[in-house]
Amino acid sequence: MNWVVLVGSVRKGSLNAALARALAGIAPEGTTLTILPSVAEFPIYDGDIEAEGFPAPVTAMGAKVAAADALVIVTPEYNYSVPGGLKNAIDWLSRLKPQPLAGKPTLIMSASPSTMGGGRAQYHLRQVLVALNAHVMNVPEVMVAQAHTKIADGIVTDQGTLDFVKKQLAAFATFVKKAQAGDAAG
DSSP: EEEEESSOOOOOHHHHHHHHHHHHHSSSSEEEEEEEEOOGGSSSOOOHHHHHOOOHHHHHHHHHHSSSSSSEEEEBTTBBBHHHHHHHHHHHHHHHSTTTTTOOEEEEEEEEESSSHHHHHHHHHHHHHHHOOOOOOOOOOOOOOOGTEETTEEEEOOOOHHHHHHHHHHHHHHHHHHHHHHHHHH
């Protein structure tokens, strides 16, 4: 299986980018994960820009999402919600035809220094993805709370966190296979 990973943070020392990088080492056997380019490459969504033609970073990311078997979104929480750059990238992707997120098996995870682990961002992101008909796995959820104590120098150092994320990825692999089987049967 080929999964792509969209990181909602653009910060160099991002806890979420560190979590995203750790996924390849704990993914189920036979799964390849590719981290997508930064959401910082997208201009702020503007219908006038769209009318002139989609920016190259938008079409390139849209093609990668469309070609992948699944999408993993790893995001921080900003002000109780989704980071603006991530929301902007999703807004751009939603304008592509065919829409690459429609029916796409999607997994959300987050890491935060807070005790909530980014949960509020995940719940808002789920609302956005409903509008795009993304096929989001509901449970198990991964919200890495107090992530600054579990990630150091860009590496997830807490084995319990890695073990729990590995279980989520295994459940997601089953979810993706069921979605693919349903598509083949439909």
